[in-house]
Amino acid sequence: MKKCIIIGGGVIGLCTAYYLQREGHQVTVIDQSSMDQGASYVNAGYISPSHIIPLSAPGVVRKGIEWMFDPSSPFYVKPRIDADFLRWAWAFNKSCSEKHVKTSMQVIRDIAVLSHELYQDISKEADFNFHFEKKGLLMLCKTEKMLEEEIEVAELAAKVDLEATVLDREGLKLLEPNLEVDAIGATFYKCDAHSTPAEFMSDLKKCLLKNGVEILKGQKVVDVDLKDNKIIAVKSDKGLISGDEFVFAAGSWTGLIAKKLGMQLLLQAGKGYRINVTRDTGIKYPAILAEAKVAVTPMNGFTRFAGTMEINKINDDVNPVRVKAIARAAADYYPEVAIKNEEMKNAASGLRPLSPDGLPYIGRTKNCTNLTIATGHAMMGWTMATGTGKLVSEVITSKKTSLVLEPFSPDRKF
Numbered sequence: 001m002k003k004c005i006i007i008g009g010g011v012i013g014l015c016t017a018y019y020l021q022r023e024g025h026q027v028t029v030i031d032q033s034s035m036d037q038g039a040s041y042v043n044a045g046y047i048s049p050s051h052i053i054p055l056s057a058p059g060v061v062r063k064g065i066e067w068m069f070d071p072s073s074p075f076y077v078k079p080r081i082d083a084d085f086l087r088w089a090w091a092f093n094k095s096c097s098e099k100h101v102k103t104s105m106q107v108i109r110d111i112a113v114l115s116h117e118l119y120q121d122i123s124k125e126a127d128f129n130f131h132f133e134k135k136g137l138l139m140l141c142k143t144e145k146m147l148e149e150e151i152e153v154a155e156l157a158a159k160v161d162l163e164a165t166v167l168d169r170e171g172l173k174l175l176e177p178n179l180e181v182d183a184i185g186a187t188f189y190k191c192d193a194h195s196t197p198a199e200f201m202s203d204l205k206k207c208l209l210k211n212g213v214e215i216l217k218g219q220k221v222v223d224v225d226l227k228d229n230k231i232i233a234v235k236s237d238k239g240l241i242s243g244d245e246f247v248f249a250a251g252s253w254t255g256l257i258a259k260k261l262g263m264q265l266l267l268q269a270g271k272g273y274r275i276n277v278t279r280d281t282g283i284k285y286p287a288i289l290a291e292a293k294v295a296v297t298p299m300n301g302f303t304r305f306a307g308t309m310e311i312n313k314i315n316d317d318v319n320p321v322r323v324k325a326i327a328r329a330a331a332d333y334y335p336e337v338a339i340k341n342e343e344m345k346n347a348a349s350g351l352r353p354l355s356p357d358g359l360p361y362i363g364r365t366k367n368c369t370n371l372t373i374a375t376g377h378a379m380m381g382w383t384m385a386t387g388t389g390k391l392v393s394e395v396i397t398s399k400k401t402s403l404v405l406e407p408f409s410p411d412r413k414f
């Protein structure tokens with residue numbers, strides 16, 4: 001049994017704690033927040049193997065430059081004279097190639113499918129009652145051009161054994177009979193599932209506490225005590241916490257902690273927002289509004305509209321112009337759904353931890369013998385959380401890992 005210290009109590013940190021505890025380790029999770037906010041609470045809840053294309057794909061840089069001047073655009077990069085950002089941007093630009101997309105698709109698919117299976121297993125356990133449904137995901141398109149692009153993506157998905165069907169207006173009407181959907185068609189991925197994030201996080205925390213995991217909320221890790229390439233303890237604003245093994249799963253903040261070891265982990269924060277609508281919207285199927293890049297999820301008792309990728313300094317400010325753009329997109333695709341001002345006022349933000357190549361960092365690093373990194377999951381952190389937790393527990397327990405970890409190496413070169 002090892003004493004494992006996890007920095008970060010988002011979905012990645014908690015899933016890691018879950019699998020480490022099951023392997024018989026003594027686990028402590030440290031989090032600077034009250035553990036009820038941020039990316040792991042505001043996300044769209046998709047567990048979506050279908051998202052096989054990484055953020056760093058051909059055309060993204062051009063689109064980002066075009067959208068830079070539009071305050072309501074779904075993708076925004078704040079240009080900054082900041083060495084970390086510039087290094088990240090350089091590596092991101094290099095990764096935006098057809099070749100990278102081709103090599104990443106299978107890797108992304110495999111960890112997403114593993115995670116999906118693990119979510120299914122967890123959902124059957126007695127301690128877990130969270131909302132989890134496998135109904136599929138629609139990519140709703142308003143224009144022929146977008147539908148053609150989505151059909152091309154579906155053809156790529158088929159190459160890695162992910163099946164999608166193409167629906168026209170009539171097909172959409174059959175799936176969504178309760179309200180008007182203003183779209184010409186969609187691709188439909190039956191392989192995808194969805195969930196209500198706060199419910200899973202709550203079940204996880206209860207289960208961990210019940211099984212003896214220590215959760216230290218409101219403690220910020222500010223430094224690392226390193227000796228002979230090994231972490232002896234982490235220093236929080238409340239004291240020293242020692243252990244045998246350490247996991248950095250601090251989401252968008254992980255790069256800052258890694259710096260304490262002299263490690264340069266390229267990571268930026270990609271902010272997104274969610275709006276919850278607690279009235280009955282009539283929406284039955286999770287959908288991505290393809291042109292607007294907005295995710296719509298019928299959760300347990302409410303509908304969530306989520307979107308925007310703002311790459312900027314770490315902060316949780318809510319930009320009302322982009323929130324309004326999400327609401328406008330909802331009304332554009334579902335004319336009967338009008339999001340109210342009050343609902344927009346209650347919008348919340350979360351930061352997606354973005355690696356430059358769109359693949360997570362999972363595994364050991366040469367900088368330190370008892371450290372495992374688990375972050376950088378970008379738009380797929382909810383999907384990949386259970387798989388990541390399992391993989392990290394396998395690394396720490398010196399077991400054969402369920403997947404080859406090389407593509408996820410925190411030491412990979414860009």
Ligand SMILES: Cc1cc2nc3c(=O)[nH]c(=O)nc-3n(C[C@H](O)[C@H](O)[C@H](O)COP(=O)(O)OP(=O)(O)OC[C@H]3O[C@@H](n4cnc5c(N)ncnc54)[C@H](O)[C@@H]3O)c2cc1C
Nearest residue numbers: 008010011012032043044046221251253272380381382383
């Ligand atoms: C709007 C939106 C929609 C999304 N939709 C989806 C989706 O549908 N499907 C999907 O797969 N993914 C989705 N994502 C992405 C997903 O939510 C994230 O990838 C995932 O939540 C990241 O989890 P995490 O645990 O790495 O980070 P976080 O949830 O950010 O957790 C990191 C934790 O580390 C703590 N921390 C940081 N620094 C320190 C420190 N120094 N000391 C102690 N604690 C520290 C923080 O307080 C935080 O609680 C979405 C994200 C957003 C924003």
